[in-house]
Amino acid sequence: MQLIREDQGRVAGAVAKTEDGSYLRINASRGVLIATGGYDANPEMMQAWVRPEDYESSSWWNPSWGTTGDGHMMGLKVGADMDSLPHAVMNFSNATPGTFVEKRVYFPGPMNLGIIVTDEGKRFVNENNPRQYVSNCVNVQIRRGKSCFSIWNQSMFGETLEKVPNADKQIALDEEKGYLFRADTIEELAAKAGIDEVGLKDTIKRYDKAFEDGLEREPDYYRWTGNNKPFGEDGPWYALRSQSVILATVSGLTIDANANVLDRAGKPIEGLYATGNASGNFYSGNYPRHMQELRSDALRRSAMLRRRIC
CATH class of the missing domain: 3.50.50.60 (FAD/NAD(P)-binding domain)
Structure with missing residues (x-):
């Protein structure tokens, strides 16, 4: 036309x-x-x-094939x-390396729970920031040749996972695709996902200490502790490969x-x-x-x- x-x-x-x-x-x-x-x-x-x-x-949100x-x-x-x-684009976080964005019914964060780290095991953003800010930070790390992972464990789920339909099937499918890694310990998780073990353990320990000390904000990225949880010791532990997703131009x-x-x-x-x-x-x-x-x-x-x- x-x-x-x-x-x-x-x-x-x-x-x-x-x-x-x-x-x-x-x-x-x-x-x-x-x-x-x-x-x-x-x-x-x-x-x-x-x-x-x-x-x-980035993955693609795929709202329509007609936006050409x-x-x-x-x-x-x-x-x-x-x-x-x-x-400018509207870009969000919480995607995985597939072509199209996939909603994960089992995912407890990181917008509310959990953290995001690089393969060095280090955080780089306040995970509660608006999604486009988190997305831009993820893109910076990937552009530097690093991989990004959303990290959480059983304490983030509580009893909610058992109530989510098809959660086990989706977890198994993501493990098969190589997007999700699950382990009983931090050490095993780091080995499976290719994350630096020392860096990851230090990051989680430092994150949990903010809760132990009763801080309103954790010291590294000023994330509010009031709507989040510490990791604690409970397994299993999870690492989900994370990247950005484009909604629209x-x-x-x-x-x-x-x-x-x-x-x-x-x-x-x-x-x-x-x-x-x-x-x-x-x-x-x-x-x-x-x-x-x-x-x-x-x-x-x-x-x-x-x-x-x-």
Whole structure:
């Protein structure tokens, strides 16, 4: 599909391709609203417009196969402006290395319980932070060549695990895939998962000491102890390979307060509107944006993509 922009600059409709291969013109008396979503299902656009560290080691939430950036492309074709690069994504923590995110019914944390460590056995973030902050910290560690693991033990579960349907089956499946490691002791867990034993034991000991000392906040990352539990000594112990997951892209065609799409001079394109993840300034600057200079390779990929569609 492509937009029709008249000589005077107004978007008057669109041309669509039908199932039999013929083309259909759709006239719009009042305007065209682009509501095609983001482009998280378009690997080429992700590679060109998003920071590599935001997606290269992430799973995909897979809300829809249709989020391929068609609206972005149609807008650029008729001269629309777009958010500056690199584009922002909505990214969460608690995924595993599979292509798509899998919800784990047995998982007790780390948003509420447990900790996240690298293969050195060391923590690197307050696990109770909002999920995008935890996700960004996980991505930094993976970018440095490290693996990340969510760690918890039986004391985190209490009696709840027995009440969760299919928990045993899911645990067994994740063990088979190599995502989850289970052991009766910390030493055995570290050996199975490839985590430094000394580092892990020291980290858990230090974490538990904050509870023993009655601290309101643990000293390393200022995590509140009031809604968490110490590990104690009870096995079995668990380690789940952890990485990030992308829910959606949230950058797009720039719009004004009336949802009018703007051109590269900042002027509204008459008859063209955008909404949702196809529109730019989606969170009006208050969702995490990445402040950095564009890399030369990102500029090159973006220029190549623009030449192909314009």
